[in-house]
Amino acid sequence: MNVTIEGRRLGYDDFGGRGVPVVLVHGFPLDRSVWAAQSAALSAAGVRVVAVDLRGCGESEPSDGPALMEALAGDLAGVLDALAIDRAAVAGHSIGGYVALAFFRMYAERVAGLALVASHTAADAARNPNADPAQRELGAGRDAVAARLAVEGTMAAAVESYLPRYLAPHCYAHHPALVERLRALMERQNPRGCAQLVRGMKERVASDDLLEDVHVPALIVAGAEDTYLSVASQQAISRGIAGSELVVLDGVGHLPMWEAPGATSAALTRWCAQLT
Numbered sequence: 001m002n003v004t005i006e007g008r009r010l011g012y013d014d015f016g017g018r019g020v021p022v023v024l025v026h027g028f029p030l031d032r033s034v035w036a037a038q039s040a041a042l043s044a045a046g047v048r049v050v051a052v053d054l055r056g057c058g059e060s061e062p063s064d065g066p067a068l069m070e071a072l073a074g075d076l077a078g079v080l081d082a083l084a085i086d087r088a089a090v091a092g093h094s095i096g097g098y099v100a101l102a103f104f105r106m107y108a109e110r111v112a113g114l115a116l117v118a119s120h121t122a123a124d125a126a127r128n129p130n131a132d133p134a135q136r137e138l139g140a141g142r143d144a145v146a147a148r149l150a151v152e153g154t155m156a157a158a159v160e161s162y163l164p165r166y167l168a169p170h171c172y173a174h175h176p177a178l179v180e181r182l183r184a185l186m187e188r189q190n191p192r193g194c195a196q197l198v199r200g201m202k203e204r205v206a207s208d209d210l211l212e213d214v215h216v217p218a219l220i221v222a223g224a225e226d227t228y229l230s231v232a233s234q235q236a237i238s239r240g241i242a243g244s245e246l247v248v249l250d251g252v253g254h255l256p257m258w259e260a261p262g263a264t265s266a267a268l269t270r271w272c273a274q275l276t
Contacts, residue, residue, distance in 0.1 A: 005078035010052065011059025012079055015039055017048030020084050020112045020275040022268075023076060024051040027118070027255075028157045029186050030199070031058030034093070034257055041265035044154050047272045050088070052079055054099070056193015063103070063193065065198035069102035075104050078111070089113030089217070089275050091268060095197065095259065099225045101207040114217040114241075115268065118254045120229055121237055123206040134228050141193045142202045149195035156195055162186065168225035168253035178258060184224030211240030217274035218244035221240045221267055223252035223259065245271065 002011045013032060022042060024035040032051035035138055039049045053060035054124065063071065076099065080088060081129040089112045092100030097119020104111050125131035125139025141161060148157035159261045163183055164172075171178055194201050222234035238246035247267045 002192040003079060003082045005075055008055070008075075009061045010055075010079055011060065012052045014049060014083060015043040015049040015051075017043055017046050019047060020272075021048040021050055021088040022113075022272060022275075023080070023088050023090045024049060025076070025090065025092040025096030025099050026051075026054065026057065027096050028078065028197055029057065029155065029162065029189045030093075031185070031189065033058070034255075035186065037261035038257055038265045038268055041269060042272060045269050045272065047269075050079065050085070052076060053186065054095070054197065056190040056197055058189075060194070062190050063196040063200070065196065065199075066203055067193075067196045067212055069098045069200060069204045070106065072099045073103040073106050074199070077110070084130055086110065087112050088199065089115070089272070091115035091117060091219075091271075092119055093117040094119050094254065098201065098204050098207070101210060102204075104209070104214070105210055111133060111216060113217040113219075113271060114214055115221070115271055116126065116237065117221040117264070118223055118226055118257055120233055121211065122233075124202045124204055126202055128206065132230060132233070135231070138165055139202070142198050145197040146198040149191040151199065153191050155189055155191050155194065158189075158191075158198075158203065159183060159186045165227045166254045168223065168251055168259060170251065171259065182255070182258070211237065212242075214241045214244075217271055219255050219267060219271040220244055220246045221264060222246065222248045223254060223256055224248050224250045225252060228256045229252050
C-alpha cells in the first residue's frame, strides 16, 4: 500500500489488529520487508502493525535533499494521520531508531512505547568526538558513499560498505544464503534516495537528552556481535530509560530481525503486551 504525504509517495503495510498500533521502521539500506517475521508474529498476537518504508527505500519516493531525521519523523506522522492513528508505539532498527527518537522529540504525546533495535542515541561521528572506532570509520566514509550512490546510480557503494559487517562474523562462513538474501535486499533500493539518507544520517543530533523523558514501555534489542554498536553502549541507553528492558542476543550482529527472528519477535511481543 502507499499514501501521498505532501506530494511524496510513501509505502507502508497495515496488518490490522487491535489495541495500541505498533509502527516498525527499518534500517539502512533496507525496506519494510525486513520486518516480515516480526510483523507476522505481532499480528498473530492480535497487535495492529504498521510497517513503513523510509524515503528512497521500498515503495517510498526519494527525498529532494538530505533526508533529515526530523523529515522522516514527519513522514511517520503523516502516515499515522492518514490511517487515523492518534497514538502508537514506535520500533526502529538502526537508522529507524534515529527516526523513532526524532519522532519522540517532535511528537512525544503520540508515542505509546519506544523500541530501539540495533540502534543508538549518539550523534554522527562527524559531530561526536567521543564516538567509538567503528562509528568513526562509518562516519568518515559517509560522504564518499553518498557521492558514489548519487553518481553511479547503483547500490554498489552501500553494499560494499555495509554488507561485509552487517551480520555476525559466523554468518559469512556458515550462512551464505542469509548473506545473499541481505545483498539482494540492499541492491533493490533507490541509489539516489539512499544517498540522501546517508546525508541525513550525517546531520543527525544526539538523542541522549531524551532518555530521562521516556516514561512509556521501552525496549532495547542488541546483538552481542554487532560490529557497529558495542553492548556497553546499548546497556548505557537502557540505564538511561527507567524501567526499560535490554535484550542482548548472543551470536547476533546488526540485523536481529533476520539473525534471531524468533527471539526478536518474542521481545517485541513482550513489549507490546505492556502498551496502554
